[in-house]
Amino acid sequence: DAGVIQSPRHEVTEMGQEVTLRCKPISGHDYLFWYRQTMMQGLELLVYFNNKAVMDDSGMPKDRFSAKMPNASFSTLKIQPSEPRDSAVYFCASSPEGLSNQPQHFGDGTRLSIL
Amino acid sequence: AQTVTQSQPEMSVQEAETVTLSCTYDTSESDYYLFWYKQPPSRQMILVIRQEAYKQQNATENRFSVNFQKAAKSFSLKISDSQLGDAAMYFCAYRSNFGNEKLTFGTGTRLTIIP
Numbered sequence: 001d002a003g004v005i006q007s008p009r010h011e012v013t014e015m016g017q018e019v020t021l022r023c024k025p026i027s028g029h030d031y032l033f034w035y036r037q038t039m040m041q042g043l044e045l046l047v048y049f050n051n052k053a054v055m056d057d058s059g060m061p062k063d064r065f066s067a068k069m070p071n072a073s074f075s076t077l078k079i080q081p082s083e084p085r086d087s088a089v090y091f092c093a094s095s096p097e098g099l100s101n102q103p104q105h106f107g108d109g110t111r112l113s114i115l
Numbered sequence: 116a117q118t119v120t121q122s123q124p125e126m127s128v129q130e131a132e133t134v135t136l137s138c139t140y141d142t143s144e145s146d147y148y149l150f151w152y153k154q155p156p157s158r159q160m161i162l163v164i165r166q167e168a169y170k171q172q173n174a175t176e177n178r179f180s181v182n183f184q185k186a187a188k189s190f191s192l193k194i195s196d197s198q199l200g201d202a203a204m205y206f207c208a209y210r211s212n213f214g215n216e217k218l219t220f221g222t223g224t225r226l227t228i229i230p
Contacts, residue, residue: 031216043206043220056217089158095216103150104218106160 002026004107006092012113018080021110024073025094033093033104034060034067034077043091049075050097082114117142117209121221128197129229135182136192136224138207146212149183149190154223155203163205166190168212194226202228 005024013019025032033048047057047067060067064083069075079086089111093104118141128134140149151163166174166183173181178195194201207221 033217035218042222043218045217045219048217050216056215091160093160103162103165105162106152109158109160111158 004092004094004105006090006107006110008110009108010111010113012115013082014115015083016081018078019082019086019112019114021077021090021092021112023075023077023092023107025075025092026105027073028096029094029105030072030097031095031104032069032075033091033095034075035091035093037089037091037109038087046077046090084114087112087114117144117147117211117219119207119209119219119221121205121207121224123224124222125225125227127227127229128194130197130199132197133193133195134197134226136194136205136207136226138190138192138221140188140190140207140209142188142209142211144211144213148210148212149181150208150210150218151179151181151190151192152206152208152220153201153203154206155200160206164192197228199228199230202226 007022030051034046037043046060049069052069066078089109091109093106095102095104120139147168149166153161153163164174164176164179180193182191204223206223208218
């Protein structure tokens, strides 16, 4: 089975532009997570979904970030307007519902650079 | 809120030797899960090993094993017979078993393998 698929792998854009990151979870996984990794803050959760519903978005700056999951096989994370401090690696992860010991499977990440 | 601490920013070990990476965590919960993830230079996040808090037996996966001390809130990772491919950042992570599925990560330990 294919793993979590993220696109693009790299994104370079200018400050103020809209950025859209995409994620396709593993088929059958009900949980989808967006994490951000920076040198200063490490890995931190931005938002996660269960069965397409937002469960926790307390880590997401809501003035410029938005996350959606229109169907079970696709999610987007949008940043508008983007700022240099948004430069980071953004990971999407998914896991199945049921036993809580099931690990989260991560995509390869999107490296975002805001100039 | 739960916190995860990795006090060793960097570690190095001779190839074929054994190394132990430290992790401590803080929680008021009694039921939870702990994970070690590996992030090689390719930036993938790869699950190494997991431990359920209710299990007293330490988890093992081939050359990887943990020393789980629940009372001390300690969760160290031992890598035996270190190989060049083990070189990576290693992250300890916590997940509650009480509704919130998010992972809380430590700051990571960079492991270097000396040939």
